[in-house]
Amino acid sequence: MPKTLLKAVSGAVVLGALLALPRYVESPYALHMMILLFLSVSQGQSWNILGGYAGQHSVGHAAYFGVGAYTTMMLMHTWQIAPWFGVWFGMALVVVVALAIGSICFRLRGPYFVLASIAVAEILRLSAINLTTLTNGAEGILATDLPAFRIGGRVVTEFLTKVPFYYIGLVLALLTLAITYWVQHSKLGYFLQAIREDQDAAHSLGISISRYKNIALVISAVLTSLAGSFYGIYVGFVDPPTVLGLDVSVQIMLICIIGGMGTLWGPVLGALVLVPLSEALRSNLITEALVQVGLVSAESRVGLFLKENLAHAHVLLYGILVVLVILFMPEGLMGFVRKLASRRKREA
């Protein structure tokens, strides 16, 4: 089958290019962008399993992201436990948190589920602010001195550049992609989609609703917590708003919605669109581009204003994108691509 072959070859080429990239690209900024991209892909893919496949639109995924990030950082900061050990504690804790949340939220449907998921995340955020002895409260935890990573006494990396983070991020993104692929091609995926499409019908066909929702939640939560741990050690700093805030939940969800929920490549597409766009805003590339083109003069009031404020308003872009996607592409970019493909097929 040439089509499968084509897919395999192009997959191998992309993977090879990604593996080789740090050898040829030395710019820390480019690597940083790639790391953010990997992080977004894994966040979006994790949410996808629960939100996209099982149709449970959690607006509280910051809870899992934050618990992962905080556990790893606290263990490293307070007890000097290296993150590659700490991350397991984070995942274990997240399983407990997820099952607790599941037992509360899955009794509720639709909007009530959404509300409950937000409330739980908010409780965790407020707790992180108030439990100052444990979490250092609103000040957050700063821990940038990563111990060297050794295997059998041999130092593998000392984390002096962004390259080791690049590879960790790549592995994380590939892992979430692989797990989503497995979910899609298994009984689990069929059952989750059945629950998404019609919970009562699924129930009548022998599917235990609470069991499968909880399985989806635990997979989704554990992967999100891994992404959170990775974020923590990469940035070296966590505080309540950046890892537990409502914005975080919305961003995680958005990657998936823009790309296309319940599809394997949707979150990848979503991350490919969102990360460069929001980075361009954050780093004032857009203002500079406007100045370059001559639309805005750098010294004019508008230019100065944009330069000063646009960087802070990348979330505005999220808002605009959500509204546009919901109104004009409710199936996300993947839906759009599919529509184009089927139109081409019909014309051919």
Place this chain on the structure above:
Amino acid sequence: MAILEIKHVSKFFGGLAANSDVSFEVEEGAIMGLIGPNGAGKTTLFNCITGYYPPSKGEIFFKGRRMNGLEPDRVCRLGMVRTWQKVRPLAKLSVVDNVMVGALARTSSLRIARERAMAQLEVVHLAHRAEALAGGLPIGERKKLEVARALATEPQLLLLDEVMGGLNPAESEEIIQLILDIKGRGLTQMVIEHDMKAIMRISDRIVVLNSGEKLTEGSPQEVVTNPDVISAYLGESHA
């Protein structure tokens, strides 16, 4: 032998009795018709039997096992499955994927589930639509899909809730043949239907419900000549 026993089942919503003190038995391999005017409590009874809500009073036995309080998924895996009056296709999945969901109740292998699903689609003459999106099917094909999906769970008792509703005569005839085919394979069926001609043709026995209570039970011939049944139906059409 009775495969299903309904014993003094009542279901109350607030103060309203949707079913009150309904009792009957369904013989293995037979087709039991369940009829009655609108609001007689037929679908409520189906919901009680299949675990969507527990009966307020009374007991339900399936193959001698007490079913009260079992969740619908358990009920299905024990061998009793229902279709929905208002069809519920898994709209964004393909036709064959819909049926596969049913087949996966009995196997974890997607390959086997797919084979069984295709076989059931052949049974309901829907194999040619296997790859179409379930949400885009016309009503006649949706009804067939419901039946195929339910059959894929390999039930011993199939509960059909108005599978002929909204169909044209040719389509209804196809469903009637399908129900008789299924009976030929030894499956027990319980059928809610409004089309009296159809129900008379297919049923071995008929239970008549009226305002939640069992009005009568008997062979199609007995039921159709029962004056109470006639007045219940006339009462409805005169109202």
Place this chain on the structure above:
Amino acid sequence: MAVFMQSLISGILIGGVYALIGIGLTLIFGVMRVINFGHGDILMVGMYLTYLLFTYLGIDPFVSVLITFPLMFLFGGFLQKVFINRVLNAAAQNQILLTIGLGLIMSNTVMLIFTSDYKILSTSYSSATIQVGGGVSVSTPLLISFLITAGITAALYWFLLKTDTGQAIRATAQDREAAQLMGINVKRMSILAFGLGSALAGTAGALIAPTYYIFPQVGAVFTLKAFVITVLGGMGSVVGATLGGILIGITESMSAVYISSGWKDVVVFVLFLLVLLFRPSGLMGKSRT
């Protein structure tokens, strides 16, 4: 005892404003079955509007309600007509996401214009209090805002119960299809409901402007509080939202005094989860059989 009375009274007073926010949300939900996740951001817009009117035109925040109410009504009607209307029949998650998106646009546009600095609107009476006796004192701006709230709520009840339009709104809330069959212009009712809901949220924003910090992200807290209030009272119930608002006000002020002010929101959210679990139709609603 004085501490108890003190926190009870301030709880009731702030609860009145919460009721206003909750009623707005519940009206929108009742008529359209849409949960407005941008509700708090609409309130935030009301706060900034009040701030602008005060800073540039010197209009007292309580007087500015007369301007804020109609302006926010138009704003809400606009949101409904341009955005919400298109997703009325869409899946619930799409409606939720759309309103989240609109909320993000509002808060971040405001941030772009005013930066994320905290603004304070201080009037001559911002920290004034009235002694009630027994060592209990009442904050003057809170008292005034409570009185205005009570007035607006009374007017709203009158509007919903006694006028034709109000009855049409209630009929739409009860059964959209039946209302349509009876010749009620459901589209118009939806615009009215969203307009009214926004006007109430905006007014609540105006009323708390003298006592709260004003910043672009202030809305998120209020969106969540509005949910808690409406769920407590039973989604779609105006009376329920009124009582729910006051209950939340009291809970907050009591837990701030007896637990700690840092944990008061946690108490509210835990209460919210408990209600969702055990009385999903609300404290005042009928329980399901």
